[in-house]
Amino acid sequence: MTSRSTALEAGLAPPATEESAAAGPLRAPWWGRPKLRKKTELTILLAPALILFVGFVLIPIVIAAYYSFYNWSGYGPLNDYIGFKNYHYAFNDPAFIQAIEHTLILTVASVVIQGPLSIGISLLLNRRFFGRTVLRTVIFAPYVLPPAVTAVMWSLILQPSGFADQVFKALGLGGEVQLWLANTHIVLWTNFVVLTWQYLGFGIVLLLAGLQGVPTELKEAAAIDGASPWQVTRRITLPLLGPTIRIWAFLTVIGSLQVFDIVWILTQGGPAGSSGTIATYMYLNGVQATDFGFGAAIAVILFAFCFVFALVYQRFALRRDTQGALTRAVG
Amino acid sequence: MVASTQTAAPDYAGRYALRRWTVLPATYLVAIVALGLTIVPLLFVLVDGFRTNGDINNSAAGWPHPWVAGNYTSVLTSALFWEFLGNSFLIAGVATALTLVLGSMAALALSRYEFKGREVFYTVFVSGLLFPIGVGALPLYLLLQRLGLLDNQFGVAIPEAAFGLPITLIILRPFLRAIPGDLQEAALVDGASRFRFFGQILLPLAKPALVTVGLLAFVTSWNQYLLPLLVLQTNTHFTLPLGTYIFQTQYSQNDAGIMAFTALAMVPALGMFLFCERYLVAGASGAVKG
Numbered sequence: 176m177t178s179r180s181t182a183l184e185a186g187l188a189p190p191a192t193e194e195s196a197a198a199g200p201l202r203a204p205w206w207g208r209p210k211l212r213k214k215t216e217l218t219i220l221l222a223p224a225l226i227l228f229v230g231f232v233l234i235p236i237v238i239a240a241y242y243s244f245y246n247w248s249g250y251g252p253l254n255d256y257i258g259f260k261n262y263h264y265a266f267n268d269p270a271f272i273q274a275i276e277h278t279l280i281l282t283v284a285s286v287v288i289q290g291p292l293s294i295g296i297s298l299l300l301n302r303r304f305f306g307r308t309v310l311r312t313v314i315f316a317p318y319v320l321p322p323a324v325t326a327v328m329w330s331l332i333l334q335p336s337g338f339a340d341q342v343f344k345a346l347g348l349g350g351e352v353q354l355w356l357a358n359t360h361i362v363l364w365t366n367f368v369v370l371t372w373q374y375l376g377f378g379i380v381l382l383l384a385g386l387q388g389v390p391t392e393l394k395e396a397a398a399i400d401g402a403s404p405w406q407v408t409r410r411i412t413l414p415l416l417g418p419t420i421r422i423w424a425f426l427t428v429i430g431s432l433q434v435f436d437i438v439w440i441l442t443q444g445g446p447a448g449s450s451g452t453i454a455t456y457m458y459l460n461g462v463q464a465t466d467f468g469f470g471a472a473i474a475v476i477l478f479a480f481c482f483v484f485a486l487v488y489q490r491f492a493l494r495r496d497t498q499g500a501l502t503r504a505v506g
Numbered sequence: 507m508v509a510s511t512q513t514a515a516p517d518y519a520g521r522y523a524l525r526r527w528t529v530l531p532a533t534y535l536v537a538i539v540a541l542g543l544t545i546v547p548l549l550f551v552l553v554d555g556f557r558t559n560g561d562i563n564n565s566a567a568g569w570p571h572p573w574v575a576g577n578y579t580s581v582l583t584s585a586l587f588w589e590f591l592g593n594s595f596l597i598a599g600v601a602t603a604l605t606l607v608l609g610s611m612a613a614l615a616l617s618r619y620e621f622k623g624r625e626v627f628y629t630v631f632v633s634g635l636l637f638p639i640g641v642g643a644l645p646l647y648l649l650l651q652r653l654g655l656l657d658n659q660f661g662v663a664i665p666e667a668a669f670g671l672p673i674t675l676i677i678l679r680p681f682l683r684a685i686p687g688d689l690q691e692a693a694l695v696d697g698a699s700r701f702r703f704f705g706q707i708l709l710p711l712a713k714p715a716l717v718t719v720g721l722l723a724f725v726t727s728w729n730q731y732l733l734p735l736l737v738l739q740t741n742t743h744f745t746l747p748l749g750t751y752i753f754q755t756q757y758s759q760n761d762a763g764i765m766a767f768t769a770l771a772m773v774p775a776l777g778m779f780l781f782c783e784r785y786l787v788a789g790a791s792g793a794v795k796g
Binding site: 220327 | 530532533534536537540541543544545547548550551554565566567604608609611612614615616619621627630631634635636637638640641642643644645646647648649651652664665667668669671672675700701725728729731732735736746747748750751754761764765768771772775776778779780783
């Protein structure tokens, strides 16, 4: 789930300084041959990052696209060209269709449930009260824990007659106890709850940061003009939070589309595929089944999902924030 | 409720007083629930690590009876735990260093120079946000196999650095741009080379942003699971998150041991977080502007 961590990062771009303070052209006297020198300097500075990036981010996708046309077990020569069969097989496999459904359910649920929840909590927490700093720290903490470790923790908590069940009984909800990780009707939502535990704090911290950018004067002025607290929130605070919310949603969707570690450790996508996501399907049927050509096809499909979403989102939502909002997070 | 007696003006003072009375308890309620839901699972694992397996099997919830430190000491004295920890530090350290050095170099090029195609380069890097490492993991596996970097810690660290570049540039570029050009001209007039200006003036000024970017790269690498799972094969090469999962699957009967291992596996991340939270949260609040 690394992309969620990129989430934080994107929240960090210092706002709105870019256009105002671009570095001016260098007019200082320069001996030697300034143009050549500039070119050399640029090459020295830019080339290493570019090579690293192209080599390990872009090329692998190309390689995967290439491998996806082959039947290849991971060893030996790549000579069994099968065209689009891997893709054909994937889209005709009910388990894969199910994995897509689960991934989309988790993605939509993340936005629709975690979104209002983080907004609500951050609005409530955006005031001075005793212990606010501590609370902020604690709420943010799960986000920095390795999801794999979190998942091991939750698998212990959720095992039959484990800690979670005991808590339910103690609260008089013993009748609600389920096989959290084995009931095929529930297991996807169990995963969702754990994902929420891991990532909710991130949204809250991002939004709290965004809330600090909402000028108090504006809210006060509206209040003096007779706006109710609800109107102030609805008409001033939320619109000004827009860019933060849109960035959060973007990163949440990209993160949810590729969700792997928590689901894999909690349930391995099971039982019987009832909680499988695209990424766990890829691991199960590509890596564990040593069918790497097929796995590569799934990776390409997964990439296509992210890509299409990003294009659409950029076109319809992010564009409203002046200039490619990818570069312009909070604020 | 004390209502203001003014009639004409909207009664916002009264309304806000009302709000304070209703909202503050709600705030505390939400705060306490959030606090509980976050902390209780963590405490559970920590405390259960002090129980015996028999004790846990009797009842999943409860205080240790008796308290035993054996689970923790046996993890702490096992060579493997320290190897996992060392690998995690090695991989995260290399990934962070690479991202920071190459990323800030590229950020300098993209922020302090005017040249044709600059925005194109920037867009190419930013497009990396669409390729989260989870999507790239299996393709990377294929590449690393060709490069002979499988089962090698650097085979994990180098791609992680590459995937860290987009966000590094997104954060650093506006920051470096915001530093006034006058400063640069003054340094150049005084006879400093551009590189010297970068190294001695610009980057030190950008330190808060560099710290944030470095921390994020470190945490991201530290938490990565799928790539190490694919690339690393010998258990002495495993990272801590990977090792935790492997420990769980290998000692599935030893709940108490897993609890202790899990609790200890959380310590480095939590420790770093508490130590550096200021930078991470400050980063999120845009306070990196410095």
